[in-house]
Amino acid sequence: MKVLFQTRFNLFTRKGGDTVQIVKTREFIERKYPDIRIDINSDPSVDVSGYDLVHIFNLLRPQETSLFVQNAKAQNKKTVLSTIYWRSPEFEKQGQFGLRRMINRLIDYDGMEKIRALYRYYLDGEKHDGTKQLIRRGYTRLQRDILDQVDLLLPNGEGEIELIRNVLKPGKPIRYLVVPNAIDAGLFWCEPLPDRDLVLCVGRFEPRKNQLNLIKAFRGLPYKLVLAGTAHRTQQKYFDAMKKAIGNSNVQIVPEMEHDDLKAWYRRAKVHVLPSWYDTPGLVSLEAAVSGCNIVATTRGTTREYFRDDAFYCEPGSVESIQRAVMQAFQSPGNEQLQRRIAAHYTWEKAAEKTVEGYRQLLG
Missing domain, CATH: 3.40.50.2000 (Glycogen Phosphorylase B;)
Structure with missing residues (x-):
């Protein structure tokens, strides 16, 4: 089996919990299952014809995730999504810092994400079609479109699935398997x-x-x-x-x-x-x-x-x-x-x- 991992382009320059999750998941799968090979690639137009499936990470960045899903589906590949999802309007309005908190108190969640996308597009080097899709279609709608296209979700807990159902309201039944967060x-x-x-x-x-x-x-x-x-x-x-x-x-x-x-x-x-x-x-x-x-x-x-x-x-x-x-x-x-x-x-x-x-x- 050959699997392609795809996620945010700054996975290794701005490391986080998802960096550890991706690297360790690959390491331990290949260690336990020598017949499985995994590559990591953040190119949204990569040729995936040589892979059995594409495993995508992080619903919180739909501007990139949507491109990976669209590319895989255009090449008739099955897709798995590790959701790494949570939504917290409370944090954005109470826990954020400085000017951003003031702005967040005046607009809704999708408005916040659209402002962030505009900043990323014009000032932070994310001038690609995924960011334009987010600005044009909206954060929540883009996430919902992703859920309606992928074949299997791998959340870290039942709470993620409950939140996805209640907030994003996908248009088709959710197929999922909980994969717990892990450590060495x-x-x-x-x-x-x-x-x-x-x-x-x-x-x-x-x-x-x-x-x-x-x-x-x-x-x-x-x-x-x-x-x-x-x-x-x-x-x-x-x-x-x-x-x-x-x-x-x-x-x-x-x-x-x-x-x-x-x-x-x-x-x-x-x-x-x-x-x-x-x-x-x-x-x-x-x-x-x-x-x-x-x-x-x-x-x-x-x-x-x-x-x-x-x-x-x-x-x-x-x-x-x-x-x-x-x-x-x-x-x-x-x-x-x-x-x-x-x-x-x-x-x-x-x-x-x-x-x-x-x-x-x-x-x-």
């Missing part, structure tokens, strides 16, 4: 350690990850907070606000790091906190859980599907809620039940098996 459990596993002495937050520095409210929540707390990550050039004002809010407090920023260095921080942390405006559920939270950290997670997204009652939940818009959840997590014993469950069920091996199960369903 063997790399991050750690036996319980008695000397964990800090709170850790790993992730890109951006309004959706909500580090600014987290910093505010640590004013007056007796714990040390370490923020590990980096800010994209478009988020420099947010990063500056973060540094200003820190002042001389008990908060430290460390640069983004590779897994071997990151696991040392996980092993020092009693708590990992990700108070995002939404997450599905955040790969770093899974890594931290299997490393033995107590988990503070957002109430938004698919976090409860993964962590159930084994995490401490916070409201992203409430500094007091974040502070309370961190205190409860730090004062509680480690949760070995969560650690074992994540290590057993949310691994790249399991994700590879589910993905290939979807391929086989589709190809018969």
Whole structure:
């Protein structure tokens, strides 16, 4: 079997959770199934005649995803879509930063996305037909058109499918198979350690990850907070606000790091906190859980599907809620039940098996 992976053009220059998902899915499928070969290509007009199917990622960027789907269908190829989907008007109107939040409060969701598309087209180098389609047809309609063309959806949780049905209202019945988010459990596993002495937050520095409210929540707390990550050039004002809010407090920023260095921080942390405006559920939270950290997670997204009652939940818009959840997590014993469950069920091996199960369903 030959499969082509297609996704956003800046997959490796602006890395995110989808970068890890794509690279690791490919690695573990090819490791477990030597008869399957996978290529990664972001060219929307590539010849796909040599592939059995095209696996596309990320419904949140329909301006590119639509081009991949149209190209595959023009060449009569079956298509799989890993949705990586969530929609949060609450975040856009409350959690965004600066001028963008002010504008978002005046217009609807599709209006926000049209403005973003215009910016990308004229100022950020995305002058292609997909961006023009988004501007002309609208964000939601373009996403709905994609759903009506692809053959199989691979969401990370049932919550994604529920949201897709309720918000996008596709015109045909949804065929899907849940493929859970995953981690390299063997790399991050750690036996319980008695000397964990800090709170850790790993992730890109951006309004959706909500580090600014987290910093505010640590004013007056007796714990040390370490923020590990980096800010994209478009988020420099947010990063500056973060540094200003820190002042001389008990908060430290460390640069983004590779897994071997990151696991040392996980092993020092009693708590990992990700108070995002939404997450599905955040790969770093899974890594931290299997490393033995107590988990503070957002109430938004698919976090409860993964962590159930084994995490401490916070409201992203409430500094007091974040502070309370961190205190409860730090004062509680480690949760070995969560650690074992994540290590057993949310691994790249399991994700590879589910993905290939979807391929086989589709190809018969």
